[in-house]
Amino acid sequence: MTLTYPMPEGMPVRAQWPRLLLACPPESVRALARRLCEQHAVQDIQLPQSGLALLKLRDSAQGEAYYPGEVPLAVARVRVTSADGTLSEGAAQLLDDRASLARAIAVIDAVLAGQLPGHEAALPVLAAGQARLSEQKAQRQALLATTRVDFSLLGTTEEDDDE
Amino acid sequence: MGYVAIKGGGRAIEGSHAAVEALRTAEGDAGAPLSLSAIEHQLRLLTSRVVSEGGLYHPRLAALAIKQMQGDTLEAAFALRAYRSTKPRLLEMPVQDTSKMRLIRRISSAFKDIPGGQMLGPTYDYALRLMRLDLADESPEAFRSVASRFMQQRPGADLPDTFPKVLDALRADGLLPPLATRAQDAFDITREPLVFPVPRSAALATMARAETGSLLAIAYSNMRGYGDVHPTIAELRVGYLPVMLPHPVTGELIEAGEVLMTECEVVAMYESDDNDGPPVFTLGYGACFGHNEVKAIAMAILDRALQKGMRDGPSNPSEDPEFVLLHVDGVDSMGFASHYKMPHYVTFQSDMDRLRTTQSKATQSTVTATQGVKA
Numbered sequence: 001m002t003l004t005y006p007m008p009e010g011m012p013v014r015a016q017w018p019r020l021l022l023a024c025p026p027e028s029v030r031a032l033a034r035r036l037c038e039q040h041a042v043q044d045i046q047l048p049q050s051g052l053a054l055l056k057l058r059d060s061a062q063g064e065a066y067y068p069g070e071v072p073l074a075v076a077r078v079r080v081t082s083a084d085g086t087l088s089e090g091a092a093q094l095l096d097d098r099a100s101l102a103r104a105i106a107v108i109d110a111v112l113a114g115q116l117p118g119h120e121a122a123l124p125v126l127a128a129g130q131a132r133l134s135e136q137k138a139q140r141q142a143l144l145a146t147t148r149v150d151f152s153l154l155g156t157t158e159e160d161d162d163e
Numbered sequence: 164m165g166y167v168a169i170k171g172g173g174r175a176i177e178g179s180h181a182a183v184e185a186l187r188t189a190e191g192d193a194g195a196p197l198s199l200s201a202i203e204h205q206l207r208l209l210t211s212r213v214v215s216e217g218g219l220y221h222p223r224l225a226a227l228a229i230k231q232m233q234g235d236t237l238e239a240a241f242a243l244r245a246y247r248s249t250k251p252r253l254l255e256m257p258v259q260d261t262s263k264m265r266l267i268r269r270i271s272s273a274f275k276d277i278p279g280g281q282m283l284g285p286t287y288d289y290a291l292r293l294m295r296l297d298l299a300d301e302s303p304e305a306f307r308s309v310a311s312r313f314m315q316q317r318p319g320a321d322l323p324d325t326f327p328k329v330l331d332a333l334r335a336d337g338l339l340p341p342l343a344t345r346a347q348d349a350f351d352i353t354r355e356p357l358v359f360p361v362p363r364s365a366a367l368a369t370m371a372r373a374e375t376g377s378l379l380a381i382a383y384s385n386m387r388g389y390g391d392v393h394p395t396i397a398e399l400r401v402g403y404l405p406v407m408l409p410h411p412v413t414g415e416l417i418e419a420g421e422v423l424m425t426e427c428e429v430v431a432m433y434e435s436d437d438n439d440g441p442p443v444f445t446l447g448y449g450a451c452f453g454h455n456e457v458k459a460i461a462m463a464i465l466d467r468a469l470q471k472g473m474r475d476g477p478s479n480p481s482e483d484p485e486f487v488l489l490h491v492d493g494v495d496s497m498g499f500a501s502h503y504k505m506p507h508y509v510t511f512q513s514d515m516d517r518l519r520t521t522q523s524k525a526t527q528s529t530v531t532a533t534q535g536v537k538a
Contacts, residue, residue, distance in 0.1 A: 015410070015417040022420065046411070051253040055220070055406065056349060058258050059367060060330055060428055061446035061466070063342045065258055065349040066364040068371035069218040069452055071422060073253050077411050091411035093254075095420025097221070113412075137324070140403075142317035143267045147283035151275040 012126055014113060018092055020129030021105050023136070026098070032125050033104035036080075036111050039118045045089070046077035048099035048106075071095050074102035080110040088114025187233055202226035211423070211453025212236055216493050217243025218353070218372040220422045220452045237374070237497040244494055257416075259406055261426055261450070265324045266402035273397045273430060279326035284401060285454075329398040330428055333444070340436070340443050359485050366469050366488055370462045371451050374493025381491065382461035385468050385481040392467045394429035394447060394460075401425050401454050426450040427459035431467045445470070 012020060021029050036042075053073040058065050076099065077091040090110025092102040111119045188194065203210050203226040213225040217240040224246060228239035268284025271277045283289070333339045350365035352372070357365060370378060385392055403421040410417045429447040436443060447467030449459040465487055472482030480486045490496065 014413065015415055017417075019418045019420075049251075049253065051251040052219070052247060053252065053254050053256050054351065054353070055422065056256045056258045057261055057450065058344070059448040059450070060261065060328060060342070060426075061448035062363070063344045064347070064364055064367070065345070066367035066371075067349050067351060067353075068368065068424075068450055069215070069220060070247055070252075070353070071220045071406065071420070072250075073419070075253055075411075089412045093408045093411065093417075093419045095220075095406055095422070109412075137265075138317075139314065140265060140267050140324075141320065141322050142314055143284050144282040144322050145318045145320035146313075146316075147268075148320070149275075149281040149283060151281075 011123065012130065014109070017109055017112060017126065018094060018105055020126045020133065021108060022094060022096070023129040023132040024125055026101055028125060028128070029101065029108070030104045032121060033107045035121065036107050036116075036118050040083070040111065040116060041081040042107055042110075043079045043081070044076070044103075045079055046075065046091075048074070048076040048103040050074040050097045050099040050102070072097040074099045076103040076106040078103065078106045078110055080107060080114065080116060082114070082116045086114060086116060088116055183233075197230050199223055199226040199230065202229050208454060209234070209236065211425075211455050212375055212458075213239045213243060215452040215455055215458065216240035216372060216374055217247070218452075219243050219247045221246075222423075222453075237493050240374075241494045241497070254408070256406070256408065259404060261404060261424070262328055263325055264400060264402035264404045264424065264426070265421070266326055266400055268401040269326060269398060271329050271396060271398050273329065273395050277329050277398070278332055279323070286456075326400075328428075330446070333397065333430070337441070338444055339430075339446065357488055360473065361484060361488070363466075363470070363473070366484060367448070367450075367462075367466065369488045370449070370465060370491060373458075373462070373491035374496065375455060375458045375461075377491040377493065377496065378465065379457055379461045381481050381487055382464045382468075385464055385479065389479040390468050390481045392429070392431045392447065392464050394431055394464050394467065396460065396463075397428045397430045397446075399425070399427045399456060399459065401456070423453055424450060425453065425455050425459040427456070427463045429460070429463040429467060 051073055052070045054067045055069060055071050056065055056067055072095060074094045074096045075092065077089070080088050080090065082088075088110045090106045090108070090113060092105035092109060094102050094105065096102065108122050108125075110116070112122050188196075203222050206226075206229065209229060210222050210225045213229060213236055214220050214222055216236065217225060217228070219225075221243070225239065225243055228242040228246075229236075232238035232242060266282070266284075268282060268286065269277075269279070270281050270283065275281065330339060330342075334341065347362065347364070350362050350368060352365055352368045355365075357369065384390065402424065404424050405418045405421050407416040408419045409415065427449045429449075431445045431447055433442045433444045445467060447463040447465070447470070449462030449464075449466060451458050451462065465481060468479070468481045469484050469487060472478075472484060477483035477486070
C-alpha cells in the first residue's frame with residue numbers, strides 16, 4: 001500500500017517538488033534518480049512519454065474558455081518498493097519534452113513522498129532548485145522595481161493630473 | 164498534354180538544400196554557429212513571434228527553427244507546426260488562470276493609478292530609434308557584465324509576483340458587465356475546421372496563432388476608420404503563466420512549468436445593457452504566447468470588432484469573421500503564395516493554347532470585317 005508520511009520541518013511541500021527539480025540542472029536530477037533506482041525496485045505504472053497538451057485559458061473580457069496553443073508535456077508514473085517492502089507511488093507532469101527527465105522526477109517524487117531510504121539525498125537538490133528559483137524571482141522583480149512609474153512626480157494639482 | 168518526368172529534378176533539389184546550407188555557413192573560418200541559447204535569449208522577441216505563430220510554446224525548438232530557416236519567421240512557424248503534428252496529445256488540461264501570471268511588465272492607458280502600480284518592464288516604447296553603434300563591436304566581456312550590473316543596481320523592493328487585473332476594478336465600479344463563466348467548451352482549431360459561423364473561442368484561438376503582420380494589418384484598417392472600436396488599453400501585461408496540472412497520485416494541483424505570455428484587454432465604446440440595466444463599456448481581449456505586444460493589442464481590437472460583426476453583421480472587413488479568420492494564418496497564406504512557385508506547366512500551356520486560339524479568331528474576324536468593308 002502507498003503511505004503518506006509527515007514531511008520534515010522546512011521541507012518544501014510536494015506540490016513544489018517538480019518545479020524545484022525542473023529548476024536544477026537535468027544531469028543532477030538524473031544522477032540522483034539513478035542512485036535511487038539502484039537502491040529500490042522501480043516499476044513503471046505509466047510508461048514515460050512525451051507529447052503535447054492544449055493550453056486552456058479563460059478570456060477576461062467575457063469569461064470564455066479558449067486554446068491559445070499547445071505546450072510540450074512529458075509524463076511518467078512509477079511505483080517504488082524499498083528493500084523492506086514499503087511502497088510509494090510517484091509521478092511527474094512537466095512542460096518539457098524529455099520523457100526520461102519526467103521519469104527521474106517521478107522516481108524522486110515517490111521516494112520523497114514515502115520517505116524511503118535515500119530520500120535525504122534529494123533535499124540538497126531541492127534546496128539547489130529553490131536557490132535557482134529565488135535568483136530567477138529576484139531578476140524578474142528587478143525588471144519591475146527598476147521600471148515602476150511614479151506618477152506623483154507628474155503634477156502637483158489635480159488639474160495637472162487630468163492632462 | 165500530360166505530365167512528363169524529367170531527369171535532373173531530384174539532383175537539383177538536393178543541390179538546392181546544399182546551396183542553402185552553404186549560404187548559412189558562408190562565413191567559413193571567420194564564423195561561429197549560432198547557439199540555440201543565443202537565439203532564444205538575444206533574439207527573444209523573434210523567438211516569441213515563432214512560438215506564437217507556430218502555436219507551440221517551445222522556445223528552444225523555436226530557436227532551432229529560426230536557425231534552420233535562417234530567420235524566416237513564416238518557415239520557422241511552419242517547422243514548429245510540422246513538429247507538433249508528429250506528437251501525441253497526452254491530456255486535457257484544466258483552465259489556467261492568467262491573473263496568476265508572474266509579471267515582468269504591466270501598463271494601463273486607461274488609469275495611471277492602477278492597483279499595484281504600473282511597471283514598464285523591458286520595452287522599447289520610450290527608446291529613441293537611433294542606431295546603437297556600440298553594439299556593432301560589442302566585446303564578450305562588456306556583454307557579460309550588463310545583466311550582473313543591472314542586478315547590482317536594482318532598487319530594494321519586495322514586490323508581489325502577481326497583481327490584480329485592472330478589469331476587476333472597473334467591474335467593481337459597475338463600468339463593465341459582470342464576468343460570466345461560460346459553460347460552452349472551447350473550439351479546438353487543431354482538430355476541427357473553421358465552418359462559419361464559428362464560436363468566439365475559435366476566433367480567439369485562430370488569432371492567438373495568427374501571423375503578427377496579418378493581424379496588425381486588419382486591426383489597423385479598423386483603427387484608421389474602417390471600423391469603430393476606438394480602444395483604450397485597460398491593461399497590457401507580460402509575464403510567466405504557471406501551468407497547474409493535477410498530480411496523478413494526489414490529485415493536488417502542481418506547477419508543471421510556466422509559459423511566457425502577453426495579454427491585453429481593451430475597453431471600447433459603451434453600449435446599452437440588453438436587460439435594461441445601465442450602459443457599460445464593451446471589451447476586447449487579446450493574448451498570445453511569448454512577448455508580442457503589438458499582436459496582443461491587434462487581437463484585442465479585432466476581438467471587439469468581430470463581436471460586433473457576429474452580433475449585428477459586418478459593416479467592415481475587420482468585423483467579418485470569415486474575412487479575418489481565414490486570412491490571418493501565416494502558414495496558410497505563406498503556403499498559398501509559395502505554391503505559385505510550383506510547376507504550373509500544364510495549366511499555363513492550356514492558358515497559352517486558349518490565348519492563341521482567341522488571338523487567331525480575333526485576327527480572322529478583323530480580316531473578315533476588313534474584307535467586308537472593302538467589298
